[in-house]
Amino acid sequence: MRPRPFVNWARNQRARPRQRHRPASEVEIVDLVRAIRARGERLRVVGAGHSWSAAAVTDQHLVSLDRHARVVRVDRQNERVTVDAGVRLRALSAALDREGLALTNLGSISEQSVAGAIATGTHGTGLTHGVLATQVVALRLVTGAGDVRVVTPEDGDLLDAARVSLGCLGVVSEVTLRCRDAFDLEERAWSLPFDDACRALPELAREHEHLKAWWLPHTGRVQLFAYAPTTAPRRGTSRVSRALDGVVNQVAFRGVLGLGRALPAAIPTLSRLVGRSYFRERRRVDRSDRLFNVAMPPRHLEMEYGVPLEATPEVWRATRRLMERRRLRVNFVQEARFVAPDRCHLSPAYGRESCQLGAYMAPSADLDRYLRGFEAIALATAGRPHWGKLFYARAAELAPRYPLWERFGALRRELDPDNIFHSDFTREVLG
Numbered sequence: 001m002r003p004r005p006f007v008n009w010a011r012n013q014r015a016r017p018r019q020r021h022r023p024a025s026e027v028e029i030v031d032l033v034r035a036i037r038a039r040g041e042r043l044r045v046v047g048a049g050h051s052w053s054a055a056a057v058t059d060q061h062l063v064s065l066d067r068h069a070r071v072v073r074v075d076r077q078n079e080r081v082t083v084d085a086g087v088r089l090r091a092l093s094a095a096l097d098r099e100g101l102a103l104t105n106l107g108s109i110s111e112q113s114v115a116g117a118i119a120t121g122t123h124g125t126g127l128t129h130g131v132l133a134t135q136v137v138a139l140r141l142v143t144g145a146g147d148v149r150v151v152t153p154e155d156g157d158l159l160d161a162a163r164v165s166l167g168c169l170g171v172v173s174e175v176t177l178r179c180r181d182a183f184d185l186e187e188r189a190w191s192l193p194f195d196d197a198c199r200a201l202p203e204l205a206r207e208h209e210h211l212k213a214w215w216l217p218h219t220g221r222v223q224l225f226a227y228a229p230t231t232a233p234r235r236g237t238s239r240v241s242r243a244l245d246g247v248v249n250q251v252a253f254r255g256v257l258g259l260g261r262a263l264p265a266a267i268p269t270l271s272r273l274v275g276r277s278y279f280r281e282r283r284r285v286d287r288s289d290r291l292f293n294v295a296m297p298p299r300h301l302e303m304e305y306g307v308p309l310e311a312t313p314e315v316w317r318a319t320r321r322l323m324e325r326r327r328l329r330v331n332f333v334q335e336a337r338f339v340a341p342d343r344c345h346l347s348p349a350y351g352r353e354s355c356q357l358g359a360y361m362a363p364s365a366d367l368d369r370y371l372r373g374f375e376a377i378a379l380a381t382a383g384r385p386h387w388g389k390l391f392y393a394r395a396a397e398l399a400p401r402y403p404l405w406e407r408f409g410a411l412r413r414e415l416d417p418d419n420i421f422h423s424d425f426t427r428e429v430l431g
């Protein structure tokens with residue numbers, strides 16, 4: 001009998017793996033890889049299943065590291081933490097906080113596993129902060145031959161390749177990350193008219209250590225959020241207000257989306273209502289991980305492209321023209337975040353300051369037309385997709401966008417000579 005199907009968080013990816021595995025140690029991972037290789041079969045590792053793309057999908061062997069998820073070592077003096085690859089970001093932040101430490105930057109949620117988050121180039125926001133994978137200082141990799149490689153900066157460019165690897169170089173079994181003293185953040189939120197915000201975004205991104213922008217289509221306004229480390233007393237983020245945020249997202253916002261699905265013509269009016277009640281000036285102070293994260297959103301779909309920083313205004317203006325010209329009713333916030341350049345072969349921010357532009361939408365009749373139109377704009381602006389989100393571009397179109405594409409392919413052949421980490425997805429997008 002086949003094991004239970006795989007379904008991702010957004011429920012847009014489903015698969016029937018031939019077998020599921022839950023190794024609880026690196027030794028068990030090695031045995032598993034060797035056994036699967038000997039049978040000429042293939043495997044994918046799944047983290048928390050929070051990718052919209054088919055990155056973790058397989059009809060062969062699906063391996064979860066949920067039982068290999070301890071915080072192994074905290075090195076307070078050198079501000080380093082070593083974890084089993086399956087540990088979730090939320091558990092890691094909690095463990096670090098107990099030691100007076102924190103991750104330097106985080107994305108909007110912390111449900112992901114550490115290895116899953118780094119494998120797709122997951123990022124937070126801040127032009128001086130790279131994708132989370134750039135915080136990795138070493139990792140342990142079980143290669144396609146079933147050997148354990150300890151990968152450090154002494155291994156030439158292998159660490160950069162293994163940081164954002166889509167699970168194609170091996171099973172990451174352990175990760176050591178840079179961290180820092182625990183810190184609080186002050187969040188300042190304010191809104192600007194769409195055109196002013198577009199014009200100002202590259203400069204604002206340089207001014208603020210962490211800046212993100214939410215544009216709610218059909219409202220003509222953009223809400224800006226700036227985050228700065230602070231020693232001011234905590235305020236505006238009691239347990240009650242955090243719980244309320246969760247309720248608003250899960251109940252009220254879901255209700256609005258449901259109404260918009262039943263009555264698409266009402267989406268612009270509903271968006272203006274949401275904008276008026278949510279897009280306000282506010283200041284809050286809280287623990288860094290709590291402010292980097294937002295309340296879990298209702299189920300929706302996401303595409304995201306990294307474009308050169310200077311292209312930000314052009315891409316958002318073109319996206320607004322697309323919505324107007326094709327009369328698309330987009331029912332979800334669109335997001336802009338900023339990422340420092342890095343040297344990771346497959347990172348969307350390789351070699352350039354980037355703006356990560358998210359095209360988000362709950363399922364609706366206009367979804368496919370919107371995402372395809374947005375992708376065409378982003379591709380025309382030297383865009384590179386977020387590997388964990390939806391994209392339609394395939395290997396031939398993607399390869400020229402990554403200067404180290406061929407080099408990544410060579411490392412892949414070296415570490416996975418029998419293609420045991422291949423899947424339909426990796427064949428289509430990496431070739």
Ligand SMILES: Cc1cc2nc3c(=O)[nH]c(=O)nc-3n(C[C@H](O)[C@H](O)[C@H](O)COP(=O)(O)OP(=O)(O)OC[C@H]3O[C@@H](n4cnc5c(N)ncnc54)[C@H](O)[C@@H]3O)c2cc1C
Pocket residue numbers: 009010044045046047048049050051052055056065085086106107108109111112113114115116117118119120121122123124166167168170171172173297386387388389
């Ligand atoms: C609500 C929501 C909010 C999000 N917010 C953000 C955000 O703010 N910023 C952002 O950049 N992204 C964001 N994402 C995307 C998400 O961070 C990525 O898709 C991430 O890769 C998911 O991590 P995961 O643990 O679920 O990995 P999965 O989706 O399960 O897997 C992702 C990839 O990692 C590989 N992998 C997993 N574990 C290992 C391992 N041990 N060894 C080798 N390969 C491995 C898998 O094979 C797969 O290729 C969000 C997603 C959701 C659903």
